[in-house]
Amino acid sequence: MTDTDVIQSYVHDEAEWAPYGAPLLVVRPRSTDEIQVVVKACIEFGVPLVTRGAGTGLSGGANALDGCVVVSTDAMKTIREINTSEHLAVVEPGVVNDILRAACAEHGLWYPPDPASSPWSTIGGNVATNAGGLCCVKYGVTRDYVLGMTVVTGTGEIVHLGRRTAKGVAGYDLTGLMVGSEGTLGVITEVTVRLRPMQEPERTVAGYFASVVDAGKAVAAVAASGVIPSALELIDRHCLAAVDAWKNMGLSVDADVVLLGRSDASGMAGEHEASEMLRCFEEAGATWAAQSTDQDEADALFSARRLAYPALERLGPVLTEDVCVPKAAVPEMLERIEAAAVANDVLIANIAHAGDGNLHPLISTPIGDDEARTRAQSAFDQIIADALDLGGTVTGEHGVGLLKKGGLSAELEPAVVEMHRSVKKALDPHHIFNPGKVFD
Amino acid sequence: MTDTDVIQSYVHDEAEWAPYGAPLLVVRPRSTDEIQVVVKACIEFGVPLVTRGAGTGLSGGANALDGCVVVSTDAMKTIREINTSEHLAVVEPGVVNDILRAACAEHGLWYPPDPASSPWSTIGGNVATNAGGLCCVKYGVTRDYVLGMTVVTGTGEIVHLGRRTAKGVAGYDLTGLMVGSEGTLGVITEVTVRLRPMQEPERTVAGYFASVVDAGKAVAAVAASGVIPSALELIDRHCLAAVDAWKNMGLSVDADVVLLGRSDASGMAGEHEASEMLRCFEEAGATWAAQSTDQDEADALFSARRLAYPALERLGPVLTEDVCVPKAAVPEMLERIEAAAVANDVLIANIAHAGDGNLHPLISTPIGDDEARTRAQSAFDQIIADALDLGGTVTGEHGVGLLKKGGLSAELEPAVVEMHRSVKKALDPHHIFNPGKVFD
Numbered sequence: 001m002t003d004t005d006v007i008q009s010y011v012h013d014e015a016e017w018a019p020y021g022a023p024l025l026v027v028r029p030r031s032t033d034e035i036q037v038v039v040k041a042c043i044e045f046g047v048p049l050v051t052r053g054a055g056t057g058l059s060g061g062a063n064a065l066d067g068c069v070v071v072s073t074d075a076m077k078t079i080r081e082i083n084t085s086e087h088l089a090v091v092e093p094g095v096v097n098d099i100l101r102a103a104c105a106e107h108g109l110w111y112p113p114d115p116a117s118s119p120w121s122t123i124g125g126n127v128a129t130n131a132g133g134l135c136c137v138k139y140g141v142t143r144d145y146v147l148g149m150t151v152v153t154g155t156g157e158i159v160h161l162g163r164r165t166a167k168g169v170a171g172y173d174l175t176g177l178m179v180g181s182e183g184t185l186g187v188i189t190e191v192t193v194r195l196r197p198m199q200e201p202e203r204t205v206a207g208y209f210a211s212v213v214d215a216g217k218a219v220a221a222v223a224a225s226g227v228i229p230s231a232l233e234l235i236d237r238h239c240l241a242a243v244d245a246w247k248n249m250g251l252s253v254d255a256d257v258v259l260l261g262r263s264d265a266s267g268m269a270g271e272h273e274a275s276e277m278l279r280c281f282e283e284a285g286a287t288w289a290a291q292s293t294d295q296d297e298a299d300a301l302f303s304a305r306r307l308a309y310p311a312l313e314r315l316g317p318v319l320t321e322d323v324c325v326p327k328a329a330v331p332e333m334l335e336r337i338e339a340a341a342v343a344n345d346v347l348i349a350n351i352a353h354a355g356d357g358n359l360h361p362l363i364s365t366p367i368g369d370d371e372a373r374t375r376a377q378s379a380f381d382q383i384i385a386d387a388l389d390l391g392g393t394v395t396g397e398h399g400v401g402l403l404k405k406g407g408l409s410a411e412l413e414p415a416v417v418e419m420h421r422s423v424k425k426a427l428d429p430h431h432i433f434n435p436g437k438v439f440d
Numbered sequence: 441m442t443d444t445d446v447i448q449s450y451v452h453d454e455a456e457w458a459p460y461g462a463p464l465l466v467v468r469p470r471s472t473d474e475i476q477v478v479v480k481a482c483i484e485f486g487v488p489l490v491t492r493g494a495g496t497g498l499s500g501g502a503n504a505l506d507g508c509v510v511v512s513t514d515a516m517k518t519i520r521e522i523n524t525s526e527h528l529a530v531v532e533p534g535v536v537n538d539i540l541r542a543a544c545a546e547h548g549l550w551y552p553p554d555p556a557s558s559p560w561s562t563i564g565g566n567v568a569t570n571a572g573g574l575c576c577v578k579y580g581v582t583r584d585y586v587l588g589m590t591v592v593t594g595t596g597e598i599v600h601l602g603r604r605t606a607k608g609v610a611g612y613d614l615t616g617l618m619v620g621s622e623g624t625l626g627v628i629t630e631v632t633v634r635l636r637p638m639q640e641p642e643r644t645v646a647g648y649f650a651s652v653v654d655a656g657k658a659v660a661a662v663a664a665s666g667v668i669p670s671a672l673e674l675i676d677r678h679c680l681a682a683v684d685a686w687k688n689m690g691l692s693v694d695a696d697v698v699l700l701g702r703s704d705a706s707g708m709a710g711e712h713e714a715s716e717m718l719r720c721f722e723e724a725g726a727t728w729a730a731q732s733t734d735q736d737e738a739d740a741l742f743s744a745r746r747l748a749y750p751a752l753e754r755l756g757p758v759l760t761e762d763v764c765v766p767k768a769a770v771p772e773m774l775e776r777i778e779a780a781a782v783a784n785d786v787l788i789a790n791i792a793h794a795g796d797g798n799l800h801p802l803i804s805t806p807i808g809d810d811e812a813r814t815r816a817q818s819a820f821d822q823i824i825a826d827a828l829d830l831g832g833t834v835t836g837e838h839g840v841g842l843l844k845k846g847g848l849s850a851e852l853e854p855a856v857v858e859m860h861r862s863v864k865k866a867l868d869p870h871h872i873f874n875p876g877k878v879f880d
Contacts, residue, residue: 084664085660085663085664085766085767085768086663086766086767086768087663108666129609130609130613132607136606136607137606140584141607143613143616144580144584153855153859155855155858157855159853159855159856159859160853160856161856163764163833164766164831165764165765165766165796165797165798165831165832165833165836166576166577166764166767166795166796166797166798166836167572167576167581167764167793167796167797167798167833167836167837168764168833168835168836169569169570169620169833169835169836169837169838169839169840170833170834170835170840170844170847170848170851170852171840171848171852171856171857171860171878171879172617172620172621172625172860172863173570173583173613173616173617173619173620174856174859174860174863176583176613176616176617177612177613177616177617177863179613180609180612180613181612185612196668197666197667197668198666220525223525223526223527224524224525226548226637226638227637228636228637265706265709266705266707266708266709267706267707267708267709268706268707268708269705269706269707269709324603324605324606324607324608325605326525326526326604326605327525327526327606328525328526353607355606356605356606356607357605357606357607358605358606358607391604391605392605393603393605393607393608393609393610394610395608395609395610396605396606396607396608396609397607397609398609399609400609400610400611404610407610408610408611411610412610412611413599413600415593415595415597415599416599416600416601416611416614417611418595419593419599419614419866419867420611420612420614422866422867422869423612423614423617423863423866423867425866426859426862426863426865426866427859427862427863429862438611439611
């Protein structure tokens with residue numbers, strides 16, 4: 001597709017503040033072989049290639065470059081296999097996360113990785129960014145579920161990496177290297193993922209707190225208690241209000257922050273985990289806390305968590321952070337985020353995979369206010385510096401893309417960035433895959 | 441150390457059949473800085489460097505090369521940190537697996553990876569080979585527990601890879617790439633591992649079977665049942681007899697094969713898992729099966745499992761397989777192993793992490809019988825071909841080293857091997873790290 005109007009929906013992801021260019025064309029291949037043709041052509045003509053899934057990324061990783069070919073995987077939506085004996089599925093990259101999860105559920109199986117974008121984002125995009133989600137605190141990230149993949153390489157070859165067996169150490173973990181490489185090392189054309197038996201029904205514990213810092217203390221207390229919740233999410237009043245203004249869910253609560261903990265342990269163990277979480281919430285100063293007896297109410301709170309980002313986006317440009325800090329540092333980090341908001345005179349809403357220490361301060365600015373954007377950028381930089389100062393990382397799950405490139409060089413030693421360049425050069429010798437993303 | 445007598449204990453690992461050379465010298469550094477000095481010297485003088493932990497490897501990965509420097513990590517045994525809030529430990533590479541596990545237990549924490557060599561093998565070696573163990577069926581392999589590491593690189597620099605946070609996607613997963621790279625990409629001088637809360641007490645289900653194939657059917661049935669046991673081990677009568685002959689544990693049982701299943705789920709869930717395993721064992725034709733009520737008896741059976749390899753070694757040279765096949769293919773693979781024993785007139789004993797489909801046929805030959813060695817090699821090659829034919833891998837957890845190099849090239853596409861070479865060249869530009877291991 002070359003029509004400028006048509007390709008407008010393929011030129012950037014959801015990272016509103018990241019720059020993007022004008023592609024030469026957009027292709028929508030239907031097979032690995034077709035992708036190979038595209039890659040070979042890009043090698044031959046020295047044209048950069050940007051792969052994209054649903055474009056729900058938040059770092060600009062899928063943004064088009066001037067004169068590039070955009071490879072959209074949205075025509076490759078086939079679930080090739082769901083194997084109940086080996087607990088694995090084989091899917092094309094354009095399969096939407098929730099579609100795969102629903103298909104697995106029909107077989108009593110579960111694909112855990114659940115980024116908040118799961119109704120829209122694709123497995124290919126999830127793999128390319130090593131997407132996280134709500135489940136990670138107990139069940140890990142996308143990388144933990146990728147067994148193998150088909151890739152069109154930087155020399156234009158179709159290769160099969162990884163395995164279908166439970167274990168395997170024949171050679172380097174090139175599968176794991178591809179996961180999270182944000183389209184810079186090849187085009188992923190098929191993915192084999194590991195599945196788990198269906199999750200047990202969850203118990204939900206909700207807590208209201210008068211400050212993000214008190215909520216942070218509750219998070220640190222849960223971490224120290226030894227309980228591994230199946231989710232531990234934080235959502236502040238700005239986000240609840242934004243969701244409510246949009247969906248009219250009657251959510252606004254008389255609290256600054258809500259913490260949502262879940263346990264999927266069965267029987268007495270689940271009862272124990274829920275009461276431990278409740279104890280941690282109360283001892284950290286919750287103004288109200290209880291185990292939810294109403295599943296609809298609990299589901300509504302989790303829906304609000306998932307809708308927080310698009311709800312805030314309706315109110316104006318949002319600059320999204322994705323810092324991840326040691327769990328014990330969550331209270332201090334939340335305090336510093338508040339300080340950054342005050343110092344820079346910007347509104348910062350908070351959602352967080354709190355149990356992982358993965359915080360998403362959302363820096364919101366009024367539409368068309370350029371001065372506010374400058375102040376937001378300054379707050380963004382301050383938060384990144386604070387996260388690194390506390391022993392954290394600049395990106396827990398969204399990826400580096402364009403927005404976190406500065407953060408990556410601040411986080412990694414120059415010799416480590418140099419190792420990245422060496423690996424990139426080794427596997428993408430013609431330098432066609434998403435050049436200029438992640439690192440220069 | 442250069443004294444030929446002294447360095448004899450540093451020139452090979454436990455892969456009795458793998459060749460080894462005469463090193464120039466063996467060094468026992470005490471710090472990352474000292475290792476850096478050694479690496480820089482090797483770069484300067486173009487001398488190959490072979491890193492070794494305890495030398496319990498079974499593929500020849502740590503075997504000395506002629507004229508190389510052997511870097512032994514056995515003087516670097518400090519556990520630097522056990523962090524109860526972040527659930528992580530920071531250790532030097534020479535720390536023995538069981539020592540770390542015991543130290544974690546004192547804090548109510550658990551480092552799951554438990555290769556059968558855990559009383560002797562080191563974390564550095566476990567990481568270099570991505571070691572597995574009994575826990576893997578439920579808790580994964582070493583890679584799943586490595587958060588970060590310090591490495592002396594192929595350019596002689598000290599770098600810090602990975603992170604201390606629960607999640608992180610800043611750049612390529614170079615930590616994961618180093619795990620399982622068998623000393624070919626750098627020297628690992630410190631490791632940060634993830635810990636879990638202490639495991640719950642386990643229930644044990646034992647089953648006796650008249651044939652390995654019946655036991656294999658039980659394994660496939662457990663996999664299909666949705667139960668994820670905390671261990672599912674197979675041990676045959678040859679191994680039980682060898683352990684008994686050595687340790688006089690009174691183990692020999694009136695069965696060809698014993699399956700040992702464990703569940704660490706708590707309360708009713710554990711009861712349910714144990715009874716499901718029991719049902720699978722019985723339906724597959726167990727001649728006797730029961731949930732063990734005697735913890736000592738259960739522990740004795742698991743000890744026998746761990747001692748099987750050294751017990752067999754006492755009887756003559758053992759050639760160890762490490763194939764891993766899809767779980768549904770376990771009965772067929774066990775049948776083919778029996779056929780390979782008959783066709784080649786060799787004794788093949790079996791131990792297996794059966795729940796993972798990871799089988800360890802142990803091809804045993806009489807001491808000094810060269811013809812038997814030739815037949816054993818033929819059986820070894822046949823088993824590798826069969827595993828690949830069934831969609832398996834040549835090595836589930838022992839690594840490629842020298843013994844599985846042929847297997848690796850049979851398993852991986854030439855273009856994938858070429859990717860390995862490119863990555864090796866990128867990160868080890870002077871070609872000093874364990875050259876000739878894993879692939880040529």
